[in-house]
Amino acid sequence: MRARKRWFGAASAAAAALTVGALLAPAASALPGGDPTWAEVQHAKHDAAAKAAEVKRIEGVLASLESTAAALGAAAIKAEAAYQAAETQVKAAQKALASLQQQAAAAEAKATAARRTAGSVATQLYRSGDPTLSVWLSGTHSGSLLYRLGALSQIGDSSAALLRQAVADERTATALGDQAKAQAVIRDRLAATARHLSDRAKAAQAAADRQVAATRARTATLQAQLRSLQATSSALQASYAAAQAAKAAAAAAGNGGGADESLGSASAGPGSLSPAGAQSYAQGRMAAYGWDSSQFDCLVRLWNIESGWEWDAYNTSSGAYGIPQALPGDKMASAGGDWRTSSATQIDWGLGYIQGRYGSPCGALSFETSHVPYWY
Numbered sequence: 001m002r003a004r005k006r007w008f009g010a011a012s013a014a015a016a017a018l019t020v021g022a023l024l025a026p027a028a029s030a031l032p033g034g035d036p037t038w039a040e041v042q043h044a045k046h047d048a049a050a051k052a053a054e055v056k057r058i059e060g061v062l063a064s065l066e067s068t069a070a071a072l073g074a075a076a077i078k079a080e081a082a083y084q085a086a087e088t089q090v091k092a093a094q095k096a097l098a099s100l101q102q103q104a105a106a107a108e109a110k111a112t113a114a115r116r117t118a119g120s121v122a123t124q125l126y127r128s129g130d131p132t133l134s135v136w137l138s139g140t141h142s143g144s145l146l147y148r149l150g151a152l153s154q155i156g157d158s159s160a161a162l163l164r165q166a167v168a169d170e171r172t173a174t175a176l177g178d179q180a181k182a183q184a185v186i187r188d189r190l191a192a193t194a195r196h197l198s199d200r201a202k203a204a205q206a207a208a209d210r211q212v213a214a215t216r217a218r219t220a221t222l223q224a225q226l227r228s229l230q231a232t233s234s235a236l237q238a239s240y241a242a243a244q245a246a247k248a249a250a251a252a253a254g255n256g257g258g259a260d261e262s263l264g265s266a267s268a269g270p271g272s273l274s275p276a277g278a279q280s281y282a283q284g285r286m287a288a289y290g291w292d293s294s295q296f297d298c299l300v301r302l303w304n305i306e307s308g309w310e311w312d313a314y315n316t317s318s319g320a321y322g323i324p325q326a327l328p329g330d331k332m333a334s335a336g337g338d339w340r341t342s343s344a345t346q347i348d349w350g351l352g353y354i355q356g357r358y359g360s361p362c363g364a365l366s367f368e369t370s371h372v373p374y375w376y
Helices: 010-016 020-024 038-128 133-137 145-154 157-252 275-289 293-306 329-335 343-357 361-368
Strands: none
Touching: 038 157, 275 293, 275 343, 293 343, 293 361, 329 343, 343 361
């Protein structure tokens, strides 16, 4: 059997008019009054299929967003590592700064001590009446340590050495202080970079998480609507099948059950079973194909969609016929010459077709419901 369109009649036009807004509207859960028509069954199936397609699309968007969020999460981890590395640099810079500040303080203390020692030497020279002391005390810049060092070049070796050390210590203290200031600038710059890296990564991760949460909520809403539509569709199919079975039974008993909605023109024969009888026969044939009861449930749903289990169901659009909706119908002649009226012959052919093409009824049902309009 080749790929083909299923019969929709007026339902196809109504389904084509669906909009995205209608897809997002809550699904009706109550069945319409009275027995449902075949068109109503098909319309409900189309609604469910359209909602399933929307759910699938949104789930794809969600998967993409989750992938993006994962990538951003990885980026956040890298940024956090960069932040930690920057923090390590900041700590190293702070340690270097503290060391320089300590060295500067020590140099300043040493310079102060040297000045005091030089002053003590000068006092001793004065008391001993050393004539070179006037050089130490004279001059308009006598308060300058450098000036005093020059002035005392004539003083004894011991005094000059002390003052030279004092000047050197003072210069060392000044240089270390300058280095400490430069190191503080480096530390502050590294700290600002680290904070920027961390804040940017966290903001990107938070934005991705918000998108994922919003899309998950939307997906959950659509899935709930899909379940409601599927329940309505299944209920309509079951109600339709039951109504057709009751009509067929009434007609067979001569009670004037009224004309059914099947579109075939063949007269019923000895093998023409009601939908319930056809399902019972199909259930008995499952073991021959190695299928269990779960596969039978899929088969019931599949042929509820296709024909409502009516042996004379006829698709005016495509020409498909019978319970399995063979296209063309005479393909079923390979299973028996009574294919037009025998539910068993149609079922045997249909089960063979399903096994050969899809492997199982559940495989066929999965393929069927993945297309709008349905076909298998």
